[in-house]
Amino acid sequence: MLVANESLPTSTYASSRDNCTMAEITDQDLADIYAFAVQLGKDAGNLLMQAMRQRIDGTFTTNPASIDFAEKENSVDIVTKTDNEVEAFIHDAVSKRFPSHQFIGEETYSAGASREYLVDGRPTWIVDPLDGTVNFTHLFPMFCVSIAFAVNGKPVIGVINAPFMNQLFTSCKGRGAWLNETQPLPLIQNPVPPMPANAPSGCTFSCEWGKDRRDRPDGNLSRKVESFVNMACERGGRGGKGGMVHGVRSLGSATLDLAYTAMGSFDIWWEGGCWEWDVAAGFALLEEAGGLVTIANPPENYETCTIPDAHLGGRLYLAIRPAGPGPDETGREAQERTIREVWKRVRDLDYTRPGV
Amino acid sequence: MLVANESLPTSTYASSRDNCTMAEITDQDLADIYAFAVQLGKDAGNLLMQAMRQRIDGTFTTNPASIDFAEKENSVDIVTKTDNEVEAFIHDAVSKRFPSHQFIGEETYSAGASREYLVDGRPTWIVDPLDGTVNFTHLFPMFCVSIAFAVNGKPVIGVINAPFMNQLFTSCKGRGAWLNETQPLPLIQNPVPPMPANAPSGCTFSCEWGKDRRDRPDGNLSRKVESFVNMACERGGRGGKGGMVHGVRSLGSATLDLAYTAMGSFDIWWEGGCWEWDVAAGFALLEEAGGLVTIANPPENYETCTIPDAHLGGRLYLAIRPAGPGPDETGREAQERTIREVWKRVRDLDYTRPGV
Incomplete structure (x- = not known):
């Protein structure tokens, strides 16, 4: 049986x-x-x-x-x-x-x-x-x-x-x-590379424009773009929110975004609007590779809060690649540091559903 | 010899x-x-x-x-x-x-x-x-x-x-x-698909965030993002500039952007800041496949002007995939129509060099 x-x-x-x-x-x-x-x-x-x-x-x-x-x-x-x-x-x-x-x-x-x-x-x-x-x-x-x-x-x-x-x-x-x-996976294992000391700088940032294209003041499209620009802009820019990421990538597939995060190719994936079938296999892959998934929307006390688990059906996800230890931190600590640096730079997105 | x-x-x-x-x-x-x-x-x-x-x-x-x-x-x-x-x-x-x-x-x-x-x-x-x-x-x-x-x-x-x-x-x-x-190439040949009637809607739009990340009012980063948002936003949005493209893609390789445009996978590639070695092989491939390359910055009379050839070293490029004829136009006419619809929605970028 x-x-x-x-x-x-x-x-x-x-x-x-x-x-x-x-x-x-x-x-x-x-x-x-x-x-x-x-x-x-x-x-x-x-x-x-x-x-x-x-x-x-x-x-x-x-x-x-x-x-x-x-x-x-x-x-x-x-x-x-x-x-x-x-x-x-x-x-x-x-x-x-x-x-x-x-x-x-x-x-x-x-x-x-x-x-x-x-x-x-x-x-x-x-x-x-x-x-x-x-x-x-x-x-x-x-x-x-x-x-x-x-x-x-x-x-x-x-x-x-x-x-x-x-x-x-x-x-x-x-x-x-x-x-x-x-x-x-991740591709590099001996050792797994640490996160950059000044993440999100040095990181590849994966994000998607998605399907909500409505032109509304402070709507999802506008909040996503504001977040992308914060992540991309030079350090010191955007009122201190500039992240100077190594690259911004949009593939048009949440599943493959997660696969490449598990591979270690994408350091950060931040997304709102997709569904459990878009992410479930990617979550399994990423977790097994040593990555971390949490929620996309920054909690109120984002600098100090316990990192919450992502809800599989929550439609709002932030994933970090597998990370090895650095000189002064464990891999997990480096992932959590990166998560807080992303939360500092992104806006709340508005995606909800019944039963979650 | x-x-x-x-x-x-x-x-x-x-x-x-x-x-x-x-x-x-x-x-x-x-x-x-x-x-x-x-x-x-x-x-x-x-x-x-x-x-x-x-x-x-x-x-x-x-x-x-x-x-x-x-x-x-x-x-x-x-x-x-x-x-x-x-x-x-x-x-x-x-x-x-x-x-x-x-x-x-x-x-x-x-x-x-x-x-x-x-x-x-x-x-x-x-x-x-x-x-x-x-x-x-x-x-x-x-x-x-x-x-x-x-x-x-x-x-x-x-x-x-x-x-x-x-x-x-x-x-x-x-x-x-x-x-x-x-x-x-293009992948579909019998016949080569026409451009969507309401392009850029229905089109995949390939673009890159690039290396100029300076936080300057109306600088290249800001103009690029404004252009991306116009292309992505719903029809009727952004003061009539909303293009509702099918998808926005950023791969981090101008060369592969052009290769996928030659393949017919990307309908439109718009970019400023890269150099002749980034595009020369892609131009050869795209031209041979039946695509069209022109300049990224909209000419003053963009609705009616003759479509200028791109300068290989001009650092500002707009490429359109191979297109078959539609009911009322040749493939070339459809490509030119699409170019004008892109020009309507994008900003001038500031990339220059000596000798061009």
């Missing part, structure tokens, strides 16, 4: 969700689920490449020049035939192999009316069949499938496949985080 | 530079130079990967956790040992094979005091040994070597190798533009 009480009916699961601890899944169970998830990620990646190939060859739609998508919230929030087909493929495979597991997929979820947070303690697959949909429609390589498996509300397995770049990221709690199954 | 008057002394070349036309290089000469350039790009890419591997394995410097670089203009304008070594490798190979050709490499040039534009009509190699140096130091995959060969001041061969992503871009005038030597 893969999961200790897999044979229990769903209702029993639901009523006992608070008691469903990691211990209920044996190490061997987890290994089996991991192997299944990795193969699923490879297969789904192949489907994405197949769809891309058909777009290139002109066999995908009657008019290959047209991008075949439907708008969701607005003209930059889109879903393609490929999103839906790949989600159906993954959902089907999971249902057959693990019929008792819960499943939350972006497209099924988004098609519903509720925006409630649905992840609970039960074994749950959290899936984005195609993260970076805009990139995919334009055939820009930064798209991927993102598959996470969570228990007790925490992602413990993460599989991210970006097939156009031949980059497969995988992780399982206790088994490390990997690029293409052979390269451990 | 590869180039008709290759045996002439350099001084003769210099005095007759205006007479040095494309016709002096035969088709077979060009094919040989192209084959040499492609192999050089592969070899240089291998050197970049080797250096990366040494960083990962901890064999590159005495302290693998430290990033081994020197600052140029400021803390985000850097050069690494790898930049210098790869440039020396390329320069050496070119000098041996084509001793009469001119050579302009980023690191040799930058080490000098002059910022004069040096490309003339003679056969000239224009090389950036490592574009995306900040990315390379952080091991973010968006770095590459960029090798261009120009005659009459125009790049006719472009080789861009991004080895961490296994992406090799190659082009030669009259021989097409290619990804990994087998996939013609």
Whole structure:
């Protein structure tokens, strides 16, 4: 049996969700689920490449020049035939192999009316069949499938496949985080580089413009941009908020932003507006690599407060790469120092949802 | 003999530079130079990967956790040992094979005091040994070597190798533009997709924050950001300048921005501040794929003016992807329409240099 009480009916699961601890899944169970998830990620990646190939060859739609998508919230929030087909493929495979597991997929979820947070303690697959949909429609390589498996509300397995770049990221709690199954993450391990002494200077800063493009005074777009500019501007500029980061990067995929943070390539990722399927696999990968995730909006006492855990469905995230110790601090202390330096420079964003 | 008057002394070349036309290089000469350039790009890419591997394995410097670089203009304008070594490798190979050709490499040039534009009509190699140096130091995959060969001041061969992503871009005038030597660019060819009717909406917009981070009222940073926000904001917003682009992307490599524009993945690239070695190979690739490059700063009569050619050393560039015809316009007309829509939304940037 893969999961200790897999044979229990769903209702029993639901009523006992608070008691469903990691211990209920044996190490061997987890290994089996991991192997299944990795193969699923490879297969789904192949489907994405197949769809891309058909777009290139002109066999995908009657008019290959047209991008075949439907708008969701607005003209930059889109879903393609490929999103839906790949989600159906993954959902089907999971249902057959693990019929008792819960499943939350972006497209099924988004098609519903509720925006409630649905992840609970039960074994749950959290899936984005195609993260970076805009990139995919334009055939820009930064798209991927993102598959996470969570228990007790925490992602413990993460599989991210970006097939156009031949980059497969995988992780399982206790088994490390990997690029293409052979390269451990973060890339540099002996030792893991410390954070720059004057972070965010010297750091790569990953951020996204996102889908909320409304022109409102002090709206999300304006607050994001103000935060980006603070991070980018020279030290001493912006009333002391200038961060002079090494570089500002926007890829259009929250999932890959997190994967590159786990790799150690991005030092800081700060984002508001995405959802649990965008980040769940990335969180698993990043945690296993030694990174840290907290909340994007600065707490009132941001200079001294205990660093809160990010809520998986909180839509507001700040992630820091794995860091080694410096001369006068542990890696964790350096991550926390960096978090406070980011909070000093960013604005509150307004993203909420029911159930969180 | 590869180039008709290759045996002439350099001084003769210099005095007759205006007479040095494309016709002096035969088709077979060009094919040989192209084959040499492609192999050089592969070899240089291998050197970049080797250096990366040494960083990962901890064999590159005495302290693998430290990033081994020197600052140029400021803390985000850097050069690494790898930049210098790869440039020396390329320069050496070119000098041996084509001793009469001119050579302009980023690191040799930058080490000098002059910022004069040096490309003339003679056969000239224009090389950036490592574009995306900040990315390379952080091991973010968006770095590459960029090798261009120009005659009459125009790049006719472009080789861009991004080895961490296994992406090799190659082009030669009259021989097409290619990804990994087998996939013609743009990716979608039958037919090449038209530009969106309401461009820049529906377009991916590629731009970079760059190195000028000074906090000055109406300085380059502020003008860039104002332009980015105009492009991103909803239609009707920003006093009518809102462009509601499909996505805003920043990779930290002008060369790869251009490669992805040639691929058709980025519809629009707008940038100020980079140099001829950042763009020469990309220009060759983009032109061969059917894209268009003009100037970044909007001319006074931007709605009606003839679209000017970009100056290779002008430091201010606006590139549009290859476009197929729409119902009521040619591809070229659609590109020009898009250029005017971008000019409507962007500010003048202040980058100048002697000799341009």
